[in-house]
Amino acid sequence: MKPLLIHTLILSGVLVGCSSPVYHDTDPNRHIITLDGKPISVVSTGTDQWRAWGGGSARHNESDPSQLNRQLKAIELVSGCRVIQSTQNPDDARQLDASVDCQDSVGTIKAD
Numbered sequence: 731m732k733p734l735l736i737h738t739l740i741l742s743g744v745l746v747g748c749s750s751p752v753y754h755d756t757d758p759n760r761h762i763i764t765l766d767g768k769p770i771s772v773v774s775t776g777t778d779q780w781r782a783w784g785g786g787s788a789r790h791n792e793s794d795p796s797q798l799n800r801q802l803k804a805i806e807l808v809s810g811c812r813v814i815q816s817t818q819n820p821d822d823a824r825q826l827d828a829s830v831d832c833q834d835s836v837g838t839i840k841a842d
Contacts, residue, residue, distance in 0.1 A: 763804040766796070770804040775827070780805045780813075782826045790823045801826040 761772045770785040782804050786797030802813050811830035819825035 761808045763807055765800040765803060768797075768800060770801060772804050772808040774809070778811070778830050778832065780809055780828050780830060782828070784824050786824065788822045788824050790818070790820075797823060798826065802828065805830065 757773050759773055763770045763772060765785065768785045771783045773781055775781050782801035785800040785804065791797070798818060802816060805813055805826070805828050809830050809832070811832040813828045814831045816826055816828040
C-alpha cells in the first residue's frame with residue numbers, strides 16, 4: 731500500500747509541475763500578462779522574436795481561436811510591436827513563438 735501511495739504522490743507532483751501556466755519562471759526578463767483570467771508568460775527570444783506560454787489548454791482547438799488570440803495579444807502588449815508571423819507548438823498549444831514588426835508599433839502596457 732505504501733509504495734502505491736508514494737508513487738501516486740510523486741506522479742501528482744510531476745503533473746502539477748508540468749501544467750504550470752507560467753513558463754520561464756526563472757527568466758528575469760519575463761512578463762506575466764493576464765487576459766480573460768488566464769496568465770500568459772511572455773519573453774523575448776531574440777531580436778524581434780518572442781515566446782508566449784499559457785493562456786489556455788495544451789490541446790489544440792481549431793474551432794476556438796481564443797487561446798491563440800490571447801497569446802498574440804500578450805506578445806503585442808509586451809513588445810509594443812505587431813506580430814507578423816507566429817507558430818504554435820504542434821505538441822502543446824500553450825507555447826507560441828512569434829516574429830514582430832516594430833515599425834508599426836501598437837504601444838506597450840506596464841506588465842506585472
